[in-house]
Amino acid sequence: MQWWSEFLPRYSAVANAITGPGVKLASWVIHCLAVDPNFRGRGAGRALVESAECLAKKDRLPVIFETESERNIQLYQYWGYEILGQQALEMGEDNLVLTVFKKDFSKV
Numbered sequence: 001m002q003w004w005s006e007f008l009p010r011y012s013a014v015a016n017a018i019t020g021p022g023v024k025l026a027s028w029v030i031h032c033l034a035v036d037p038n039f040r041g042r043g044a045g046r047a048l049v050e051s052a053e054c055l056a057k058k059d060r061l062p063v064i065f066e067t068e069s070e071r072n073i074q075l076y077q078y079w080g081y082e083i084l085g086q087q088a089l090e091m092g093e094d095n096l097v098l099t100v101f102k103k104d105f106s107k108v
Contacts, residue, residue, distance in 0.1 A: 018085035018100040065101040
């Protein structure tokens with residue numbers, strides 16, 4: 001329970017500091033996107049992202065992604081997402097770097 005009560009509030013505070021006040025509330029936010037390893041490289045992840053993007057376009061809202069994965073950083077940039085910011089977070093004995101991305105559909 002310590003992870004939920006201590007780490008998640010810090011994670012949220014860092015993500016909100018990167019995006020700015022109220023940005024996440026006025027966006028489609030994707031916190032977690034996962035594809036079974038047996039299906040990677042077949043377009044399943046891209047299809048999931050495109051579904052979210054269609055909804056964001058309809059609502060004329062940006063999409064915000066948060067990731068700690070180095071592999072995902074390159075992938076989201078390839079898909080046209082811009083890095084809003086990065087910040088290191090301590091998680092017990094481990095450290096991770098939170099990267100927040102944005103793709104704006106408010107002017108589409």
